[in-house]
Amino acid sequence: MAATLKRLRLILGDQLNHQHSWFKEEQENTTYVFMEMRQETDYTVHHIQKIVGFFLAMRNFAEYLRERDHDVIYYHINDNGNQQDLAKNIERLIAEKDIEQFEYQLPDEYRLDEQLKEICESLSIDSEVYNTEHFLTKRNDLENFYKGKKQMTMEYFYRDMRKKYDIMMATRNDPEGGKWNFDKSNRKKWKGSPEIPHERGFRKDISALLEEIEEAEIKTMGNINGKSFNWPTSREDSLSVLNYFCKNLLVHFGDFQDALHTDKAYLFHSRLSFCMNTKMLSPKEVIDSVVGYYYDHTEEIDISQVEGFVRQILGWREYMRGIYWLKMPGYRRSNKLDNQNKLPDFYWDGNTKMNCLHHAVTQSLDNAYAHHIQRLMITGNYALLTQCHPDEVDAWYLGIYIDAIEWVEITNTRGMSQFADGGIVATKPYVSSGSYINKMSNYCKSCHYSVSKKTEEDACPFNSLYWNFLDDKKEYFKDNQRMNMMMSLLEKKSPEELSNIKERASKIIKNPSLF
Known part of the structure; x- marks a missing residue:
């Protein structure tokens, strides 16, 4: 490549790799661009700490490059020249700066991967794509x-x-x-x-x-x-x-x-x-x-x-x-258990009498963080047992956690948590009654509900929801060997006990705000 070729290099908000080989090369006629855009803040509703975290990290990295004499263009969210769209911003910069080659690193999100391919096809100049030099494996x-x-x-x-x-x-x-x-x-x-x-x-x-x-x-x-x-x-x-x-x-x-x-x-x-x-x-x-x-x-x-x-x-x-x-892209539409319900409103305010969910949701709202068991066996467990649509669950997980980027969020949510992929990631659904939560936490001790009760008014909702879920979805699990023991226990329940379980679960699913 001739030294005089004017290059524009895009750095996305999740590509803040200080050790990338880009920054060890001769930098003549190379401009780096960062963009805070409504395109990225608005594709789902994000936690305020997530947006702040990404903006701060991007700004810090841009300053790091400037301090090392790299040429940097940075679009802040409210800049007049910022058109809030990746394609429009790139096209404008190429025209204004007489750019001769556009370069970017492989995005980790499918939607951005597709968008950048389309952008490059539409450009009148050459483009080149690089590895992010981050992961230990290649895509395939x-x-x-x-x-x-x-x-x-x-x-x-x-x-x-x-x-x-x-x-x-x-x-x-x-x-x-x-x-x-x-x-x-x-x-x-x-x-x-x-x-x-x-x-x-x-x-x-x-x-x-x-x-x-x-x-x-x-x-x-x-x-x-x-x-x-x-x-x-x-x-x-x-x-x-x-x-x-x-x-x-x-x-x-x-x-x-x-x-x-x-x-x-x-x-x-x-x-x-x-x-x-x-x-x-x-x-x-x-x-x-x-x-x-x-x-x-x-x-x-x-x-x-x-x-x-x-x-x-x-x-x-x-x-x-x-x-x-x-x-991808089919994975983001997977709903193998055909769950259709809406995610309860308390996922956005923590206002529930279920102590485990109150703490896990409130902590997520306060800190943009919950560890993997809170995500899997509290918020995810409840969403699956109440048969919420995976799209609803996806949007919440993608938005609320500071570390949530689609490549890692959707596979954990649809795969591990919601079994929406039918068993690609997890060989069985990760669901439990209140007993697991009681075993691993102190949540149950101060809860409005009793973890030892099954169908009474003050019984832990997870208990009836668990068996109701197994009964509702038994056709999906009849050939799953890892579910054999629990399905066998389900079959041993008397018609009266199962009826009480399903009646209690139905009330919870239809009226989550009451619980």
């Missing part, structure tokens, strides 16, 4: 790995990734500790000890940015403190959170990664998902830091704490991205 690696196999079980993909990247391996084929998976050691209930250190927080005054967002009249959900924004929005912040996790939280992460508690939003979780999903941190450097810290502190930290963390990033995160690119 999962398809190739499972070719010819009946089920795409994540565990085997995870084992292959451990071998491929030589992560926690005793030999070429044998895992450290003698087991691939220590999941059975990762299911303890937190009862007040060990003490949970405060999260590595931040106190950023974002009042000026909030005024910009308010001026733009962007519709949002959730709550925010304008004087104390608590999320990492730079690489420096992100590394600080990573180091804090290693030194203070890793020692008990695995034990309590599935635990739930009314007074603890974060427990021993890392809060690194936003850092990684915006690419301020790479998955490999996160894994290397955590595993390296473990090797230096093996007398204090058990392997089960570390393996549980590595599995989430090396296994689950890469696997879900592979599923996304394998199954």
